[in-house]
Amino acid sequence: MSATLPSPRPAHTDAHRHALAARTAKRDAALAIGIDAAFISDLVDRFYAAVRDDALLGPIFATRIADWPTHLGRMKAFWSSVLHNSGTYSGSPMRKHLAIPGLDRTHFDRWLTLFRATLDGLARDPAAAPHVEERARMIATSLLNAIVINRDGLAAAQGLEDF
Numbered sequence: 503m504s505a506t507l508p509s510p511r512p513a514h515t516d517a518h519r520h521a522l523a524a525r526t527a528k529r530d531a532a533l534a535i536g537i538d539a540a541f542i543s544d545l546v547d548r549f550y551a552a553v554r555d556d557a558l559l560g561p562i563f564a565t566r567i568a569d570w571p572t573h574l575g576r577m578k579a580f581w582s583s584v585l586h587n588s589g590t591y592s593g594s595p596m597r598k599h600l601a602i603p604g605l606d607r608t609h610f611d612r613w614l615t616l617f618r619a620t621l622d623g624l625a626r627d628p629a630a631a632p633h634v635e636e637r638a639r640m641i642a643t644s645l646l647n648a649i650v651i652n653r654d655g656l657a658a659a660q661g662l663e664d665f
């Protein structure tokens with residue numbers, strides 16, 4: 503009786519191929535409107551320069567971030583994961599923001615205002631700023647929802663408006 507050898511597993515399953523294609527399509531769509539690695543790097547550098555100068559947000563970061571190069575590197579990996587699906591970021595932004603006492607809509611409004619201004623100063627393709635801003639607004643909305651639910655309960659979050 504001869505043993506049956508398992509057939510070799512194909513290097514890429516259909517699901518894997520599909521995931522790779524989706525990742526590439528997302529990155530290519532961003533690249534087509536000028537959102538490349540250099541754009542993401544400039545965006546993060548300029549945005550956090552503005553944040554550090556801001557009277558409302560600056561102190562929140564100043565007391566929590568000792569090593570700015572590391573934070574900026576992490577934020578570039580984050581935005582590359584969001585905008586290019588690169589998978590280069592792993593972390594728990596939700597937990598980090600829940601741990602900052604007193605964050606509310608005012609802070610998120612200011613964050614988004616500075617982010618928008620930075621984007622507008624940087625983007626050359628008219629489609630680039632709205633594309634990135636949309637992602638930032640969605641993430642800001644889920645962070646604020648989580649903060650309010652955590653602090654004041656689900657009922658309090660029911661009346662929240664999206665950014």
Ligand code: HEM
Nearest residue numbers: 562563566580592593594595598605609610613638641642
């Ligand atoms: C109210 C506005 C915000 C404030 C004051 C704020 C503040 C901070 C601070 C202080 C940290 C460092 C936390 C630590 O290392 O202990 C941090 C990390 C981070 N923030 Fe925010 N943030 C705000 C909004 C946002 C928004 C809207 C996004 C995304 C669109 C975002 C994405 C991140 C990410 C990805 C990290 C890194 C988490 C990690 O992996 O360590 N933040 N933020």
